[in-house]
Amino acid sequence: MDKKNKIVAISGNKSAAIGAALSKPDLIAAYPITPQSSVVEALADMIANGEIDSTMVHVESEHSAMSVVQGATVAGGRTFTATSAQGLALMFEPYFRMSTLRLPMVMAIATREMTSPETVWSGQQDAVTVRDAGWIQVFAENNQEILDMVIQGYKLAEHKAVLLPVNVCYDGFYLSHLTERVEIPSQELADEFLGSYSCNHVTLDPDKPMAVDPLTSSEILWRYRKSHLEAMQNALEIIDEVDIEFDKVFGRKYGGAIDTYKIDDAELVIVTMGATTGTARVAVDKARDMGYKIGLLKVRFLRPFPSQRIKEVLNGKKAYAVIDKSVSFGWNTGVLYNEIKSAVSDLDRAITSMPAIGGLGGADISVDMLLDCIKKLDEESKNYNGQLATYWFE
């Protein structure tokens, strides 16, 4: 890799691959699935060209992809893999174990709608459905953020007070396949930021024989869960620390677990997660020109959920709409909506809220569609309080 920073126009998948490459993983598990396949293809190219010195294991399914990286991590290595939708679903068994064994790694998810109906296109259902499997999940707004969060992900995951695997999620096709301006930092900067690899997690090693994950009785199992929850809360602070440190080395910062845009004097807020944020910034500007006092709340980390910061940001606002690219079956809303509503549930004054669902199965959410949603939020919140009817982008 080049010693200087480079500015290129690359896809989200390429950005993820470069972020991984700069982090010098020992082992990469590769299995193709739309729309992430070009992540592992790019890494395979880099290995074949001698640009990186990682071992690539060409597994026969995503279940094995997660199992192979689990074995390699327990053997004391830094690992990487990528998946989407059906692959994520297939690997759920070892996926849950990766976090509960407290093993650090970074996995890219090019988020995609879950089948059925039969689909291969963009959505967030895959990543949000596994949000309670104990991983840290961050959603990128653009390709630069993908690259940066893969590198930050390793720093966060391997931190002694965290020791949890990280998902860097980004919208399938909209980010994975579309080209954006990205600054690729030099290997030197990445090395400076990540330092040399030190293994803080448990290992299988004849020099230190132990049973890794013995059968565990109910008297002590809860202690591991409690410690995992504590690690997630530790992560909330460390996310901010890593963001600040990243800024010092690379000159880019993202605001930590959430980011906001024109929110201080806003009365209305739209809440987004992922690529929609980029469109939403434009929509907010246009809406403000039209007279709406609107701001944007960008949720970066879905897990751990930054409920305190969200509560502070939304406190005193009149109404908010949450743009969900997923559904929460059993609720008449998306997934993020419920999380936000829960975060603000103990404010003195309840805020009017509107669940909005769109962008499913590859559908676009354009600036005009967001403006319509903002208008609807404004109208409805003038007449009604509490939870407004679910708004479906058509």
Add this chain to the structure above:
Amino acid sequence: MNYIDLLRESEDLVTLGMSACQGCAAEMCLRRVLQVAGRNTIMTIPPGCMAGAGVVGWNFDNGLKVPVHIPLLDNTASFLSGVSNMYQRKNRQDVNIIAFAGDGATADCGFQSLSGAAERAEKFLYICYDNEGYMNTGFQRSSTSSKGSKTSTTPVGIKGGGKSQNQKYMPLIMAMHNAEYVATASPSNMKDLVEKVTKGIEASKRGFAYIHIFSPCPTGWGHDTNLSIDIAKKAVKSNFFPLFEVDRGNWKLLDNKNPIPVSEWILRLKKFSHLSDNDIIAIQDLADKRMELLRKLSS
């Protein structure tokens, strides 16, 4: 060194008090494998009889004197692929990496990951103890259960006659994976078993090694606890469980031109007590045809 001397002088690295059934051949084989492998070993033992018996540890204690991990039922081979690759990278090829898995974890849900690891020529030794069923969870049938086996999911009744399908023959399937070393072994032929485990460990430094062990189960199959070795011996002598190995493509078969009839041992098992004469002929036929095929492959 002859195998008795080796076993006498090698440390038993398995906990002495494990809750495997009396007469369990798998417990016996696990001890032998670890006696051959020694302390410089990483073991993985998926859920099953051995894990259930305590060898993967309980709360804060280990069940072995070597590092051990209990993978998921279906990913032993892929987990070890990761471990093996990482240990290669760390230049620690001396560490023995061994799986000791039941037939359920091997031939059924773990088959995909096993086949993938074998095809990729991952460097570790995978040993399957085949007690023909999911014995730890209550003797449910698996794909390696023999035809006619009475199991808890293929019981015998007016409408049921035990398992209706023949067993899936893992040794030949694995032999078709271009592995470094594939072998069958029986605890009754202990010298042969010890030699094959030794060869398997050595082969695992070069590529993928697989050993399939015939593991009589007194509790699940329904025979007296002191007959485990005898049943295994007769299974070999009747050509039902031939002993062969494929070492870097070279086939070697322990042939037996004068086998005893299979009925000499299958009728001593309660799981076959309901078999008709035709059923017994079918099993005899299977054994004969399989042996014939192996003779052709190893000529």
Add this chain to the structure above:
Amino acid sequence: MSRNFITPIGDEGIYTLDTGSWRTFRPIMNKDKCVECGICMSFCPVGSITGNEQKIYAIDYGFCKGCGICAYECPSKAIDMVKEGD
């Protein structure tokens, strides 16, 4: 060692059950008939038969489950299964 309850690990001791209490029969060696071949040791599932440098084999009754394989397989019929308590 202090527990952090991060990854579940078993590193304090060896898990052991009192399987010796399972027996209803115990194997008794008849040293007159024993030819010190070591086959009983090779077939003991629980590792309760060990041999010393002089190749003398002995049964440790701490964990022996009384399965009877050693008695059945001994080529010299030098092991008898005797009812516990007799």
